[in-house]
Amino acid sequence: MPAQRLMPSDDARDLIDLTREICAKDLATVVDEMERASEFPGAVFRLLGRSGLLSLAYPEEYGGGAQPSEVYLQVVEEIASVWMSVAVGVSVHTLSCFPVASFGSDAQQKQLLPAMIGGNQLGAYCLSEPMSGSDVGSMTTRATRTGDDDAPGYSLRGTKAWISHAGHADFYTTFARTSDDGSRGLSCFVVPADSEGIVFGAPERKMGLNSDTVRQVMFEGVHVDADRRVGDEGQGMAIALSALDSGRLGIAAAATGLAQAALDAATAYAKDRQQFGRPIGEFQGLAFLLADMEAAVTSSRATYLHAARFKDAGRPFSRQAAVAKLVCTDAAMKVTTDAVQVLGGAGYTQDFPLERYMREAKVTQIFEGTNQIQRLVISRQLLKST
CATH class of the missing domain: 1.10.540.10 (Acyl-CoA dehydrogenase/oxidase, N-terminal domain)
Structure with a gap:
């Protein structure tokens, strides 16, 4: 329902x-x-x-x-x-x-x-690199100043990895190093998709989210006008982390929707599937499993909405976003796995979407910061506040 x-x-x-x-x-x-x-x-x-x-x-x-x-x-x-x-x-x-x-x-x-945001463009977010995922400050993609005072700009060189919409996006919001000052040396740029020197890798062969095309994006001397640098030089880390707080809420909400779909499919099957002369949903062992799935989905929704209301009120919400991402994606993995169990052998086939839901749920525990990183964010903020 x-x-x-x-x-x-x-x-x-x-x-x-x-x-x-x-x-x-x-x-x-x-x-x-x-x-x-x-x-x-x-x-x-x-x-x-x-x-x-x-x-x-x-x-x-x-x-x-x-x-x-x-x-x-x-x-x-x-x-x-x-x-x-x-x-x-x-x-x-x-x-x-x-x-x-x-x-x-x-x-x-x-x-x-x-x-x-007009509806005709689609963006991509270029932060991760082949050797720089959770450790954003170790990125090596570099933006070097070019031109003169009359035509200032930057030349981008480096490789970004795990980029959704790569090859389909109209612009690439890209983070690159403008100095060697560690995490304080990063800057943010909006790179038009038609810029000369952007090259794409082959689509990643993923276990799920097959319609979410993910590729490497290589910047091979791509020119970016200076007026497409967002914020000051060196402000990139602060921009990236702030953006990820909001992005984690998006993933939390998506994971909740995926879990809801799995719950709905499992419930419908449990009503229709007959064993020993009655619907399997009437057996307590399976009925309790469905109840736990409903509790997990409802809790997930409440958790991300709680974080969203902090954001809407203009209050800090980094910890709440990390909690939401952690709770909702772990719940999605559990609920989709249990949904496959409800369907039994049928759930393991491609005749039903449950096996796809389970495969799709796994990556939600990984992108926008792994759930281990979320636990690090949460614990550090808790300890900092005491």
Whole structure:
């Protein structure tokens, strides 16, 4: 059954209704085929863009939906309950726009944001590298100053790894080293996709999220105008960490939607499947399993909404975001695994989507900061506050 929601306004309720309508009509009808074919859902993102669902978190003055995180994240959850790859893509795009929206100058926001969130563009977020994942400060991609005072700019060289939308994005929000001062030597740039010198690796052969195309992005002397540097030189680490706080909420919401889908499929099967003359859902062992799954999904939703309300209130939410990412993604792994168990042998086949849900859940414990990193963030903030 659809998640029961208490939305803060009539507009928010309308957005959820619109999202469910689009998901039922345009996503559910093609998701299985496109995931099997590892096909990138470009037309789906364009549809979401025209519908205003790619810009919900950003101001109206630049063409955004001006929705609080509490609403935006529930839209992401709804999308994830039908197509996880697309929900992750919406979160990645929103993350890619965050540095300009939050740290860009007035001129950059006026120049760049309307196109970035207008619905016709899709962004990519280039932070991780082949040898730099959790240890962001060790990145080696470098931005070297070029030109003169009349035409200042940078030349980017280096390789980024695990980049969603690589080869399909219209811009790449990229972090590169502008000095050798460790984590204080990083800067943020918005690189147009048509810049000369951008080369892509082969798509990664992943165990799930097949429609979320992930590749390496190589910057081979790519010129970037100085006015596309976001914030000051050396501010990149602060920008990246702030963006990841918001991005972790997107993944938490998506993981919750995935778990909801698994719970719904398992519940429907338990009602229909007969053994020993009655539906298997009437056996206490399986009924209790479903109850635990429902408790996990409901707890996940409450956890990410709690963090979202801190963000909407303008209060620090790094710890709450880390808790939400940890709780929701661990729950998604547990719920999807239990859902396969409910279906038994059928759950292990591709005739049902449960095996895909389980494969998709695993990566949520890894990207946007592994869950071990989340525990580190949480514990450090707890100890710092005492």
